Amino acid sequence: MLTLLTFPSAFGQFSASPFCVKAAYMLQLSKQPWQRSDLLDPRKMPHRKLPVLRTPERLMPDSDAIRSWLEAQGAEFDAGLSDVQKGQSRALIRMAEDHLYFHIVMDRWGNDEVWPVLRDTFFTTIPTLIRKPVSNSIRKSVLKGLDMQGVSRFSETERLDRVERDLQAISAFLWQSPFLMGEAPTSADLSVGPMLAAMRATPAETPLTRRIDGDKMLCDYIDRIDQTIRLP
Ligand SMILES: N[C@@H](CCC(=O)N[C@@H](CS)C(=O)NCC(=O)O)C(=O)O
Known part of the structure; x- marks a missing residue:
């Protein structure tokens, strides 16, 4: 299963980080099974930032790269747009x-x-x-x-x-x-x-x-x- 490494929920949001919320939305729309794993310290992450997606192959940093990876798996976030x-x-x-x-x-x-x-x-x-x-x-x-x-x-x-x-x-x-x-x-x-x-x-x-x-x-x-x- 895919794992989203994310900052924890805070201030009534899925995460204090809007980039982590974006990644969660993309995963949810992609219909792939996924789970969250909360981190407070991103220093050991590839870009020292969150979100990061743990895929079967590797740790994927950056919400834009996560988007490209999900699209390569078949997700379509802009279906029907000119x-x-x-x-x-x-x-x-x-x-x-x-x-x-x-x-x-x-x-x-x-x-x-x-x-x-x-x-x-x-x-x-x-x-x-x-x-x-x-x-x-x-x-x-x-x-x-x-x-x-x-x-x-x-x-x-x-x-x-x-x-x-x-x-x-x-x-x-x-x-x-x-x-x-x-x-x-x-x-x-x-x-x-x-x-x-x-x-x-x-x-x-x-x-x-x-x-x-x-x-x-x-x-x-x-x-x-x-x-x-x-x-x-
Ligand atoms: N370009 C990145 C930006 C991610 C980002 O800026 N994350 C912030 C939280 S909102 C972060 O991890 N900051 C920790 C730090 O810079 O030490 C993306 O799209 O995922």
Whole structure:
């Protein structure tokens, strides 16, 4: 059986990581038998990140590579889409994973109100006595990554404006149909949906959680994906 190595459930989600939720959705849609195995420390994984899929041959890191592997086994995530829709889908995926994602990381790791919750959710395996210094140093390195990526160099107003434009682009598709590319979930939904869900699930009220919570169309969309795919 296939095993999805994933960060544990948190904040009411299958996983705290939207990439792990994406991988779980893909596995569920692929109809292959699979199980989850929870990890808190990805350092021994091939890319030192999760999700990773354990296939009969090897450990497969990266949700995009997992997608390609499942497609090679016969899964079709974009059945019936035109080439233009597939192109739009690719662009939406990159927008979610390479832009919105960093705003979520910023909203979680850069926020002093959220931080204690993260520390006590993600670092429970670190002995209590050294948990604070170890987790503080991990936080520092995540914030350094956000600085290198650039997202933390914007003011909060600028960040919200950038997110807003993406949310409006997503909403333009959702005015047309229940899922981004039509009547059923396709690959774009499997990336965009978990990213919006993660944005909503951050365990403190932030401008981003408020933005999603106050948007009925986006909330209905997040819930629709969950109710359609139904993770175990
Ligand atoms: N490109 C990867 C991204 C996965 C990713 O960024 N995972 C994060 C969690 S959301 C992670 O494992 N971070 C741990 C780390 O960087 O140390 C994918 O699509 O699977």
